[in-house]
Amino acid sequence: KNEVEQSPQNLTAQEGEFITINCSYSVGISALHWLQQHPGGGIVSLFMLSSGKKKHGRLIATINIQEKHSSLHITASHPRDSAVYTCAVRGMEYGNKLVFGAGTILRVKS
Amino acid sequence: EAGVTQFPSHSVIEKGQTVTLRCDPISGHDNLYWYRRVMGKEIKFLLHFVKESKQDESGMPNNRFLAERTGGTYSTLKVQPAELEDSGVYFCASSLRPWGRRGTNEKLFFGSGTQLSVL
Numbered sequence: 001k002n003e004v005e006q007s008p009q010n011l012t013a014q015e016g017e018f019i020t021i022n023c024s025y026s027v028g029i030s031a032l033h034w035l036q037q038h039p040g041g042g043i044v045s046l047f048m049l050s051s052g053k054k055k056h057g058r059l060i061a062t063i064n065i066q067e068k069h070s071s072l073h074i075t076a077s078h079p080r081d082s083a084v085y086t087c088a089v090r091g092m093e094y095g096n097k098l099v100f101g102a103g104t105i106l107r108v109k110s
Numbered sequence: 111e112a113g114v115t116q117f118p119s120h121s122v123i124e125k126g127q128t129v130t131l132r133c134d135p136i137s138g139h140d141n142l143y144w145y146r147r148v149m150g151k152e153i154k155f156l157l158h159f160v161k162e163s164k165q166d167e168s169g170m171p172n173n174r175f176l177a178e179r180t181g182g183t184y185s186t187l188k189v190q191p192a193e194l195e196d197s198g199v200y201f202c203a204s205s206l207r208p209w210g211r212r213g214t215n216e217k218l219f220f221g222s223g224t225q226l227s228v229l
Contacts, residue, residue: 002152004152033218035220040222041222042113042114042201042220042221042222042223043201043203043220043221043223044220045217045218045219045220086152086153088153095166095168097155097158097166097168097169098145098155099152099155100145100152100153100154101152102151102152103152103153
């Protein structure tokens with residue numbers, strides 16, 4: 001069982017839909033990161049969170065420390081949002097190294 | 111400004127051969143990380159360089175893997191001899207300061223990865 005669980009594994013959405021990707025982890029962490037990788041491209045760091053909520057354009061990331069859960073939301077989704085989204089956590093129980101979720105493959109159809 | 115570059119983008123080798131992957135971090139970034147995603151599994155940490163020194167190599171799977179960063183600039187990751195289970199995507203990342211430290215908002219920049227296939 002992975003220490004960081006993401007859901008769903010695969011997601012197909014219609015352009016314009018509101019999308020939510022979830023990430024759960026099992027121990028206390030110091031930070032959680034959301035990463036994006038487009039097909040054939042490199043990994044881009046979208047957000048780093050330790051509490052609350054962050055917004056960048058149509059992307060919103062939230063984290064609930066007590067519930068050990070984070071969500072990445074995409075509003076008004078667009079085909080260019082199609083990518084693999086991965087959450088990664090860092091904490092002392094993980095030796096202060098990044099531990100990654102398996103990733104969510106998102107496809108937005110026009 | 112050039113990003114993190116990795117070479118080659120793809121490598122197909124036979125079991126038992128040697129492969130060397132290269133990573134050029136962003137100029138001036140002291141911190142360089144190697145990660146890999148093997149088939150169907152999540153990305154895992156391999157090691158962390160600070161300049162030319164190995165800060166943490168606890169993720170290196172075995173002694174067939176050798177990472178170097180001579181002069182604190184680019185890094186190489188050599189697999190010798192390669193085994194089938196080494197197939198996957200090897201990512202490199204760099205940051206100016208150590209990434210993820212509490213209280214900092216240091217950005218981590220990833221390369222496009224090297225897709226390694228061992229046949």
